Amino acid sequence: MKFCSLSSCSYANSIIVQDKNTCVLVDCGLRKRDLKPFLDKAGLSPGDIDAVLITHRHIDHVYGLKYFLKERDVPVYSSALILKQLLESISFRGHSRFCALRPDAEQNIGTLTVNPFRLSHDVETIGFTFSGDGEKMGFITDTGFVPGCCMQAFQSIDYLYIESNHDVEMYKHSAKPPQVIRRNLGSTGHLSNEQCGQALGSMGLSNCKLVVLGHLSEEDNEPRRAIANARQFLPPGTTLVSAPPRIPGIWSDQLLKKD
Numbered sequence: 001m002k003f004c005s006l007s008s009c010s011y012a013n014s015i016i017v018q019d020k021n022t023c024v025l026v027d028c029g030l031r032k033r034d035l036k037p038f039l040d041k042a043g044l045s046p047g048d049i050d051a052v053l054i055t056h057r058h059i060d061h062v063y064g065l066k067y068f069l070k071e072r073d074v075p076v077y078s079s080a081l082i083l084k085q086l087l088e089s090i091s092f093r094g095h096s097r098f099c100a101l102r103p104d105a106e107q108n109i110g111t112l113t114v115n116p117f118r119l120s121h122d123v124e125t126i127g128f129t130f131s132g133d134g135e136k137m138g139f140i141t142d143t144g145f146v147p148g149c150c151m152q153a154f155q156s157i158d159y160l161y162i163e164s165n166h167d168v169e170m171y172k173h174s175a176k177p178p179q180v181i182r183r184n185l186g187s188t189g190h191l192s193n194e195q196c197g198q199a200l201g202s203m204g205l206s207n208c209k210l211v212v213l214g215h216l217s218e219e220d221n222e223p224r225r226a227i228a229n230a231r232q233f234l235p236p237g238t239t240l241v242s243a244p245p246r247i248p249g250i251w252s253d254q255l256l257k258k259d
């Protein structure tokens with residue numbers, strides 16, 4: 001299996017995950033004008049996408065969903081509550097193929113096996129493991145801490161996409177209002193570089209080939225800081241990169257070839 005970030009930051013998040021037969025979009029926070037060009041950069045068109053999975057209802061994860069569904073009418077998967085929240089917002093009314101995923105249970109989307117689990121954010125949020133082509137990927141973003149269930153579930157993964165949102169030191173000089181900083185640092189906010197590193201250390205990740213750090217704050221983090229921090233907690237052979245903000249990154253299989 002392989003994956004590619006289309007955009008990863010506090011402004012817009014969207015990641016493609018695919019095995020040989022199934023291609024899904026995880027979140028669709030892209031602007032309307034970026035949808036086709038960003039997919040094109042990844043070598044895809046809307047017609048290649050089999051389903052959309054949504055982690056939560058924040059705008060940086062769902063802004064472009066209604067535009068994408070106009071291009072390509074595919075099922076949308078998330079927890080029952082998140083789907084209800086999306087359907088209640090006026091722009092999604094009338095769309096019929098919203099499919100509820102049961103947290104903590106394996107479900108198939110095409111040939112991919114998906115196992116969703118609850119995260120700790122200020123709205124209901126889910127993370128995933130994906131299995132396909134005999135490999136497994138962990139996907140975790142927008143959470144105040146990494147839940148214990150992930151530590152176990154992620155021990156055997158081949159690939160990991162994980163939030164490394166902010167640098168706690170940089171927050172001391174941040175232009176953000178104090179209440180926003182308090183929210184982001186709290187147990188229902190975002191993972192700091194430090195928390196991300198600790199989670200990587202606890203997971204062990206002895207089989208993991210590639211770790212991609214995502215959702216980096218453009219104001220209160222720097223890729224080199226996030227990477228230097230995470231590197232300390234990973235086995236030496238693990239490829240480590242940060243996903244670029246506002247533009248598509250490089251497919252995971254190409255990143256591994258480069259390394």
Ligand SMILES: [Zn+2]
Binds near residue numbers: 010013
């Ligand atoms: Zn977000």
Ligand SMILES: [Zn+2]
Binds near residue numbers: 056058142
């Ligand atoms: Zn969020």
